[in-house]
Amino acid sequence: MSTDLSATLGESALVLFSGGQDSTTCLAWALERYERVETVGFDYGQRHRIELDCRQDVLAALREKFPHWGARLGEDRIISISALADIAETSLTSEAEFRLQADGLPNSFVPGRNLIFLSFAAAVAYRRDLRRIVTGVCETDYSGYPDCRDDTIKAMQLALNLGLERRFVLETPLMWIDKRQTWELAHQLGGDDLVDLIRDRTHSCYAGDRSQVHDWGHGCGACPACELRAAGWRAWRRDARS
Template sequence: MKKLGKAIVVFSGGQDSTTCLFWALKHFEQVETVTFDYNQRHNHEIECAKEIAKELGVNNTVLDMSLLNQLAPNALTRNDIEVKAGEEGELPNTFVPGRNLMFLSFAAVMAKQINAQHLITGVCETDFSGYPDCRDIFIKSLNVTLNLSMDDEFYIHTPLMHLNKAETWELADELGVLDYVREKTLTCYNGVRGDGCGTCPACELRQRGLEQYLAQKSGETL
């Protein structure tokens, strides 16, 4: 399989973005990562992203996006706000307005500087919390806007867009990195690596998907 050119992965060190990083390393000749510091709930996320990138020999750039913390106070930007799921159709209080819009926009500016045309993000509209900026229609719209705004030709790749969490674990397994993703990544809202705290919404979703995939895999081998 012929690899494509240069890519930037929007990288948090979590399950989804790490799976996307391994996917990118398989499909692109050159891969870099960009991590955003928006004074999120814990800085373990940034340290985790740095460590994984270093271990995989991939350049990692951390960009200051602290303005998000000022503009969008919520459970991911404030330690004193308890993480809660959305009720009666409302978005959960972990939704950070404009986050993916800003992340992908700044990733594209960075891509312009290093002559990369491909942007990779782990957003997904299948197993998600209702975040509007994780939808396929938003990504396609933003892709057009970025190309027009910089008179360039970027391609936003979303390998997980139509996968549920079980299928995301399956993809990691197909890439030969299931154990790595399970042990090294940080998805937990409480900053616990690996299988996490087990009680926050992110951990519950991750664990449920893993159990579904492992049960499916076990059934297939009987």
């Protein structure tokens, strides 16, 4: 994707980076735009904690394959929020079977997770003098989580700016695109090299399974995250061939 970098000359950003497809695409998006980009991940007792191990592999691959981005990559940190698992009792923080709850939300919804993530990220951004905070939440192609909605993010930006007396900008590059378009965005940003990196090195599977390899990457193939990723890959590849 072509970008007028002069419009963001001197800008800095903090990317919420889990090691998954969406956050890696967002990281590439930020590296294409901003002069200094730092990353933050969260250990909250997730059953797919293997994503945290993938983070460093993805960062190393980005530096190797995209040296112009690597020069902009700054400090990375992981913040422990273990209390979230203690109070959440969801299929993302236990071995519970993935299912819909009585309220219509999937039981993979961790109440308040993204709100907590953004609060911690804003505290890091405040201390590190980073104005833009980039997160991979999406309202178009998601599991129905209310803390991924555009209205929620806009309200959170206002709350953070008032509470910290800063002018943070919460960036959501994926908000209005689906998984097919997310694969396409990655290709626009970094071509086949970035698509291959995301497919081979990132982790999205809620079950934490990296023993099975598919054309779209590693995962159990049956959880909601794998189904979304696989469907998006197939749609993108079909469109690319037509």
